[in-house]
Amino acid sequence: MDWQSAIKGFQSYLKLEKSLTVNSVDAYSRDIDKLSQFSDIQLPKLLPETVTLSDLRSFIVWVNELGMIPSSQARILSGIKTFYKYLLIEDVVKTDPSELLEAPRLQRKLPDTLSYTDINNMIAVIDLSKPDGVRNKAIVEMLYSCGLRVSELTDLKISNLYLDIEFIKVAGKGNKERLIPIGEAAIKAVQIWLMHVRVQIPIKKGEEDYVFLNRRGSRLTRVFIFMMIKQLATAINLQKNISPHTFRHSFATHLIEGGADLRAVQEMLGHESITTTEIYTHLDRDYLKSTIVQYHPRS
Known part of the structure; x- marks a missing residue:
């Protein structure tokens, strides 16, 4: 099987069997495409089914020499392992050459978070006299209230x-569904948007059920949300590099700091493994440590 055929089959597997989003499928495809590029450059006769553990180790050295950071290398490695699971299922390979391949050691980077004051300040600069402002306030409230x-x-x-x-x-x-509690402030903001502003927008066919729309009646893009959050951060002169995901981190961190059960936070965030959620306990420990340093007379 040549690389392009293998990648196309892998894409279909990810879409149909794993129900992954388009963005996730594209990311996995890019990872395998890098392995294909390595094959073309270093080992021209290498095919997906003839790859060995030694070849994969050489590939990891190659991507390291390209200057990729450990987290990027680890992500590529994850993509390769998923690719060879697919090839095993399809009986293209008899053994998985990636099984014993080790990921580079990662330092867990703690994500930036916003304080409750930061979030209130961002909401305060939104111009609620404009329809877009009403919508944007509801978006910020939803991101923070639900950790989306x-x-x-x-x-x-x-x-x-x-x-x-x-x-x-x-x-x-x-495509795993989950129920998330929503707070009163977010409920109020969403209801105002739905009942007083969204009802006046001419909605495009097929977009009728989406909560957040632009002024032309189309669903908002991820890029728009990123840009809107960046503009709010600039408006309050916030000296942090934030994104919509920062509200998700803040949601989890504030819950943990408030004493929420880790399993409950895992459920609300939709993390498959609790080890992913545990990063917020590290954040909480840093918070506790800084509190001791600041307030304890013997610190």
């Missing part, structure tokens, strides 16, 4: 809002 990924926000549907019982339903990674 940006794709979960842009894909959020009116039919999945259960505001009377203070819950929303979202489709996360792998």
Whole structure:
């Protein structure tokens, strides 16, 4: 099997069997494409089914020499392991050459978070006299109240809002659905947007059920949300590099700091493994340590 055929089959597997998003499929495809490029340059006769553990180790050395950081190398390695699982299922290979391949050691980088004051300041500079402002306030409230990924926000549907019982339903990674509680401030902001502004927008066919729309009646893009958040940060002169995901980090961090159960936070964030959620306990420890240093007389 040549590389292009293998990659096309892998893409179909990721879409149909794993139910991954277009962005995730593209990311996995780029990872395998790099292995294909390595093959063309270093080992021209190498095919997906003839790759050995030694070849993969040489590939990791190659991407390291290209200047890729350990986290990027680890992501590529994850893509390769998934690729060879697919080839095993399809009986293209009899053994998995990536099984014993080790990932580079990663230092866990703690994400930036916003303080409650930062979030209130960002909301305060939104111009609520404009229709876009009403929508943008509802977006910020939703991101922080529910800890949503940006794709979960842009894909959020009116039919999945259960505001009377203070819950929303979202489709996360792998199209896995989960219910998330929503706070009063976010409920109020969303209701104002839906009942007083969105109803006046001429909505494009097929977009009728999406919560957040632009002035032309189309669903918002991820890029728009990123730009809007950056503009709010600039407006309050916030000296942090933030994105929509920063609200998700802040949501989790503030819950942990407030004493929330780690399993409950895992469920609300939609993390498959609790080890992913545990990073917020590290954040909490840093918070506790800084509190001791600041206030303890013997520190």
